[in-house]
Amino acid sequence: MNAPAPGVPQRRRGTNLPKMGDFNQAVILDSIRRSEEGLSRVELAALAGLAAQTVSNICRRLLDSGLIVEAGKDGSGPGKPRTILRLNPKGMYAVGVHIDPALTSYALLDAVGTVLFSVDEATELGIDPAQAVANMGTRILSVIEQSGVPFGRIAGVGVATPGPVDAASGTVVSPPHMPGWTRVPLRDILAETTGLTVVVEKDVTASAVAELWAWSGHAAANFVFVYIGTGIGAGLVLNDEVVRGSSGNVGEIGHIITDPDGPLCDCGRRGCVKVTCMPETVVGLAREAGVLPAHPVGEPAPALADELAAVARAAAEGEPSAVEILDNSARRMAGAVSVLTNLLDVDCVVFGGPFWPALAPVYLSKVPALVAALSVTTCVHSVEIAGTRLTSGEEAFGAACLVLEKSFNASAEQLLLDAKA
Numbered sequence: 001m002n003a004p005a006p007g008v009p010q011r012r013r014g015t016n017l018p019k020m021g022d023f024n025q026a027v028i029l030d031s032i033r034r035s036e037e038g039l040s041r042v043e044l045a046a047l048a049g050l051a052a053q054t055v056s057n058i059c060r061r062l063l064d065s066g067l068i069v070e071a072g073k074d075g076s077g078p079g080k081p082r083t084i085l086r087l088n089p090k091g092m093y094a095v096g097v098h099i100d101p102a103l104t105s106y107a108l109l110d111a112v113g114t115v116l117f118s119v120d121e122a123t124e125l126g127i128d129p130a131q132a133v134a135n136m137g138t139r140i141l142s143v144i145e146q147s148g149v150p151f152g153r154i155a156g157v158g159v160a161t162p163g164p165v166d167a168a169s170g171t172v173v174s175p176p177h178m179p180g181w182t183r184v185p186l187r188d189i190l191a192e193t194t195g196l197t198v199v200v201e202k203d204v205t206a207s208a209v210a211e212l213w214a215w216s217g218h219a220a221a222n223f224v225f226v227y228i229g230t231g232i233g234a235g236l237v238l239n240d241e242v243v244r245g246s247s248g249n250v251g252e253i254g255h256i257i258t259d260p261d262g263p264l265c266d267c268g269r270r271g272c273v274k275v276t277c278m279p280e281t282v283v284g285l286a287r288e289a290g291v292l293p294a295h296p297v298g299e300p301a302p303a304l305a306d307e308l309a310a311v312a313r314a315a316a317e318g319e320p321s322a323v324e325i326l327d328n329s330a331r332r333m334a335g336a337v338s339v340l341t342n343l344l345d346v347d348c349v350v351f352g353g354p355f356w357p358a359l360a361p362v363y364l365s366k367v368p369a370l371v372a373a374l375s376v377t378t379c380v381h382s383v384e385i386a387g388t389r390l391t392s393g394e395e396a397f398g399a400a401c402l403v404l405e406k407s408f409n410a411s412a413e414q415l416l417l418d419a420k421a
């Protein structure tokens with residue numbers, strides 16, 4: 001009994017052992033969240049592998065707390081009509097904060113991931129980092145107030161920050177381009193200022209969580225998320241769970257060597273992907289080749305994203321040097337990505353990050369065949385190369401998803417935590 005219905009993807013199943021209430025609750029909530037039409041208690045019991053009475057008790061608790069609602073009856077099957085349960089969008093909310101050296105973005109989401117409020121502000125780099133973080137806390141409180149949602153329904157604050165992080169202590173260690181931010185206790189300062197639970201993760205991990213959130217309803221997800229920003233990093237999702245590593249710093253792929261004779265990297269070696277494929281290198285090569293005009297001395301340099309977009313436009317128009325530069329970049333990126341697909345046996349590589357939109361046309365046309373040729377698993381299954389489902393500017397959305405993920409995802413890690421409780 002309790003087998004999933006045919007055609008229903010196998011999800012993580014619950015356990016009927018005592019003291020596993022929170023884990024089971026997360027399994028039930030996650031199943032309801034993933035179902036567009038809502039689910040009955042009978043369907044939930046089958047999906048989660050739980051006894052009918054256990055499901056009934058959990059649903060009663062979730063209804064009482066307002067996290068789910070009864071949404072009509074389904075009378076299509078045999079027997080008496082079943083009450084359909086759905087997530088209550090107003091049942092809880094999450095705040096996301098994305099810290100970037102230039103901008104700090106804030107977003108407030110409801111329980112189904114709808115952004116209700118968002119705002120961007122310049123990151124305060126000229127002042128004491130602890131004070132800058134305390135100011136973020138004050139801003140979070142004003143975001144909640146401006147959104148009009150009840151404070152008591154805020155499940156927490158998710159913060160996405162440039163790595164490296166010390167996830168255990170919620171500390172930002174020393175992110176590049178953020179001078180003075182050496183071991184800043186981000187989580188503790190924000191928790192103190194806001195009185196809310198705060199989760200801190202590396203920005204790339206938050207993006208992977210957001211991507212996973214956007215994949216909701218698909219079969220078990222196995223993918224690498226490759227983030228192309230000022231640096232290049234990866235997030236990892238295996239079997240529907242975001243992998244974080246022992247300190248929350250999984251995915252530091254920048255030093256994968258893609259060209260042994262390439263430009264020097266800060267690690268002392270040559271041709272690391274973070275150098276060969278970073279937008280600055282592509283733009284620099286384009287300028288050397290005359291694709292971009294040299295910018296006059298004394299004038300401020302144009303924005304990197306604009307220059308990269310200009311190279312991409314030139315390549316789309318067939319300008320030979322631009323085509324060659326971007327093709328080489330795609331080839332090197334494919335080389336780095338195939339190291340990941342071979343190591344991890346994922347079935348998809350998702351690209352994203354602020355510079356992705358400019359690179360997308362060339363990468364999406366070149367990288368799939370290159371990765372297929374280099375991936376050992378190609379003889380067993382294809383490796384899809386895709387662009388992010390999230391549009392740029394949604395980094396704070398990803399940060400808020402960290403909170404929703406913690407509330408909904410029944411992870412093996414959580415099962416262990418519950419067992420210890």
Ligand SMILES: [Zn+2]
Pocket residue numbers: 254255265266267268269272
């Ligand atoms: Zn390197």
